[in-house]
Each structure stands twice: as structure tokens, then as C-alpha cells.
Amino acid sequence: MTEFSHRVEQVSMSGIREVFEAASEDAINLGIGQPDFPTPSHARQAAVEAVENGNADAYTSNKGTIGLREAISAKYDRDGAFSVDTDDIIATSGGSEALHLAIEAHVDPGEEVIFPDPGFVSYDALTHLADGTPKPVGLREDLTLDPATVEDAITDDTAVFIVNSPANPTGAVQSEDDIREFARIADEHDVLCISDEVYEYIVFDGEHHSPMAYAESDNVVVVGACSKTYSMTGWRLGWVTGSNERIERMLRVHQYMQACASAPAQFAAEAALTGPQEPVDEMVTAFEERRDVLLDGLADIGLDTPTPRGAFYAMPEVPEGWVDECIDRGVVVVPGEAFGEHGEGYARISYATGIETLKEALEVMGEATRAVR
């Protein structure tokens, strides 16, 4: 057999998948990053109509339909933090492709990418695929990323640092001061900040802030997606935005890798972004209630959990063997080390599931804790 590229050999399948494979079929799955809500019906309907009318048969513009890009631009206007020109957006196959484009277009072989550890699994893998050098950095006690840690880690070889707020796997939300600092660091050190904002609306305490609003240079690109906000993970629709020069470079990668995002998904996303936003509010309210139930339950069990202020994940500190005990007893959670070395001693619990199921899972977690302590 022929050899595989060294880039691909450095990437393994995500540790999350291994956990799913170890679990029984009727297990309670608290391992998955997927809201348990339906996609809003007006979004589904827009895709159905586009398909039936024949509007989704052909390639769209590489950057995406003008209707969708206008909807994304209008969304940023509505949010009031910064404005985005429709020419400076590429609709992508989920936030995942947007991250890929951003890293591929900005990282040369051997250049460093700084990212949070524990952090979203793609950051390390995509850095390897670009032949860059991953530089994971640890977090504060509350699981937020300290801008000073990022600044200390920057060297002459640093191309990019990644900020993810609200964060997977921690649920941490960075303060406005931190976000201002990240913008300053991107400006002063002339490194690119990739701000992964796919959970931007799922915030319970405080507010979401983007370094794009504060940077004075064009050294920030923002990754967004419909996946979590509108429970549209299966539609595969995200975007990246940044200065026109950066977008034109990322477009070169997108054009040859993807040509354009799926047309039906673009119609659905446009409707999701321009239609009623109540489904988002309802989902966020439900997540907040569940977070509170989960935090109370974990405290009763005696597990310390930094308070997650957004997304739908919590990361308690857990005793050795705890994750396996939970999985053996039919509750799937992900070991913290699946998200980086500094994740060891933690587990990620996704609470994108109903309150009754969460309570059942908490019973099991209590038993698992007693078994290993």
C-alpha cells in the first residue's frame, strides 16, 4: 500500500466518537453537541420551497446567495456590535468548514496556532492538516482563556490564535475586558485572531462580545453558524467574515474545496436568520433551566463545576475512573482529555437533553461518584 501524508497521520478520530462506540444503545447520551430542538419550521419550509421551485438545483455564487449574505449582514447590524459587508462573507458547510478556510488561508507549514486547552477538537486537527504547529494553552480556574496566557505564548512563528466564546467544551464566556484584550493582542502583535462564535446567542450570564468590534486592524476573522443557534447541525451551514483581502484568500480555498455551500441549506439559513427569533429564545431559556438543574445536582453529588455561562456544556472536576463508571452504568459523558491535555481530571457533560433525562443521569452520576471515591 502507498504511504499516507504525514499531515493526515497526525490526526486521529475524535475521542468523542470512541466514547459513543463504548456506550450501549439505550444509554443516556450527554456526550453530543447537538441541541434537542427541531429546526424552526419556517427554515425547513424555505428549503422545501426552494427545492420544489427548482431554486436549489444549481451552484450558487461561491460566497453564497446574495439573499443569505444579506441576512447574515443584517444579523450583525441587528446585534449592533459591528457591521459586515455582503462581499466580506463566505457561506460555508458549517462552522467547521469556516474554521478550515481560516486556518488554511493563514497558516504556513511550521507556523504556530495558539488555542484553548481544553478546547474544541477541530483546532488541533485543522492545524495539523495545514501542517502548522498546534500550541494549546491552559485556562484559568474558571475555565476562561486568559489573554495574558495567549500573549505570553506568541512567538515570531505565531500565525493565529483562536478565541471561542461561549466555549465548547467548558461553557465559559469571556468578559468584555478579555475580548478587548484579544483584539489589542491581534493588533499589536500582528497575529490573526480567529474568533469562533458559533454559540454566540447561547449566553445566560453576561453578554457575548466579539474581538471584531474592538480590533483596529483587520487581524480578526469571525466564524459563525446556524448549527447551534437554530438547531441546524444537519443542514451544514456556517460562514466566515473578515476583511475583503482575507475573504478573497479564504475564497480560493473554499472555491476548490467546496465550490459553494449546499443551496437548500442556504435558503433554510436565510429564513432562520430573517424570520422570527422566538425559537432561539425558547431554546436558550430551556438550556439555562437545565444548566441550573445540572449544576445543583453536581454540587449535591460533591463535584466541583466552574459555572458555565453559555453554550450547553458543563465541565465538572471528576475523580479518576469516573467517566468509565458513568459509561458502564449507561450515561455517556466525554473525558476532558478528549479536548486536550489540560482537560484531564474533568469531564464534559452536554445538557442538550430534557430535564427528566438529566435528573435520571444525575442519579447515575451520583452512583458512579460513590463507586470511585
Ligand SMILES: Cc1ncc(COP(=O)(O)O)c(C=O)c1O
Ligand atoms: C466551538 C465549535 N466551533 C465550531 C463547531 C462546528 O460547528 P458546525 O456544526 O457548524 O460545523 C462546533 C461544533 O460542535 C463547536 O463546538
